[in-house]
Amino acid sequence: MHALIIDDSRTMRSILRRIVTELGFDISEAGNGEEALTLLEDGLVPDLCLIDWNMPLMDGYTFVTRVRADPRWRQITLMMVTTESEHGQIVRALAAGAHEYVIKPFTSEAIIDKLELLGMVAREVPA
């Protein structure tokens, strides 16, 4: 499985990278939506994108709409990971095609729970 982490903060990319690497994902990173779209146009097809909302050049919402408008990328799972906590924003992102929405700050458990709901990771059941 391959995850593309899209956030203008290197610190946040580092935090997310540690979490999803431990889950066995290979990682690519982009500092904004435009950079991420370039990676996709160049042939990267991640299974999962973790997307911040507020970024320079192209925000996460625009990235989601652009990805969802292109049939080549239909199978990519999109998860917003953002400080945007207004109900209207959450509804907007989900309506645009994001599969899940995580509000910062988050614990690693919160990310794992969402990925489990999406069927992207399987939690080990204690014997």
Place this chain on the structure above:
Amino acid sequence: MTGTTVDSQIDELSELDVVSVVEEVWATFLGADAFMPLIPLAPGTPAPADPCWDAAITVAGAWQGIIMISLEAGLAHHVTEAMLGLEPGGEHSTEDVVDAVGELVNVIGGNIKGLVPGPSKLSLPMVARAPIRVSSLVELVRLPLAWGEHQLALVVGVPAGGDSVEVGT
């Protein structure tokens, strides 16, 4: 700002809510270190001594305001190490500190934005190794805090009379 007064904005934001946001963000980002609690200092406690890292983020829309945080330099480095998953004293650059402190104010600011009326938009964070100055600010909340031997301060404010917040160093 249409139809909103500074008084009504004061009513909309409680200090307890802001403390709760800061504690949650701190606990999440500081990980194991967060077992050492943030201790509120007495009102009127002066801002942390220089040198400090200051960061600010503005909210524009149905609510207009600014969220600022000031961290003693040693604390800013500690926060950076914790957020980047480095060992204490681990090698990091000034750019790393700017990015980590910026993300800290971004997440605190985003969560405080969730406490006030929307819709509104969060700016990108501004970070400086110098005091960030804001013209004509009415402080709604000022939280002087201690974490171990370090001090930090958080301010939430609104413009005194204008429609937007002007920020500079």
